[in-house]
Amino acid sequence: MDNFSRTSIRRWIMLAAFILVATAILITGIAAVDPSLLDILRHPREGVFLITGFLVVALFSGSLLSIPLYLDPKDTSTKPEDADTDAYEPEVTPEIPHAGAEIEPLTGNPFLGYRVTDDEQEAIRTRLRDAAVTMTHRHTGIKMEDASARVQRGDWTENATAAWFLGETPPPRSVRLYARVSDGHAFRHGARQTVHEIVAYEQRHESRRTHSP
Known part of the structure; x- marks a missing residue:
């Protein structure tokens, strides 16, 4: 609130x-x-x-x-x-640079607020996964295959929800709680967390590159 x-x-x-x-x-x-x-x-x-x-x-x-x-x-x-904003989950997706531009059409669409079909869920998950793989490849210099494997293992992020959403890791407690309400709520929670983690990943690496000597 x-x-x-x-x-x-x-x-x-x-x-x-x-x-x-x-x-x-x-x-x-x-x-x-x-x-x-x-x-x-x-x-x-x-x-x-x-x-x-x-x-x-x-x-x-x-x-x-x-x-x-x-x-x-x-x-x-x-x-x-x-104001203590640490406990609040952002409701608006910030501007997404570079690799995140691949998911920008999704953030312009209110897909987080309405019921998403199974096909739409798979399309959203695929585009977010592709964005994460491309981003990991560009910032780490590893091959695309290795970047894809890293995303699949969930090693690209410390956000357990984002790792689960794009990979094969077990769902964290927050996802299980949302799933008790409905699978749709769990999906939207995972998508929202993944979008913000991709944004944060981009911003962290861009900041390091900008301030590197």
């Missing part, structure tokens, strides 16, 4: 709590000034209902007011440097 969402939740919770408190105060005030205005609410057991109602309102309002205290206070920060 992003910073804006949590801030919105806190605001709505506070608003609901204040409305409940204001309603209770209003009813109490009306009862003190002119009880006849509350005749519509009259009931043979009004005393019990009144006490119960106030207790419910008080407890519910107190609970609502206390919830924001347990939300991460860093979520209120609007400074990018103050």
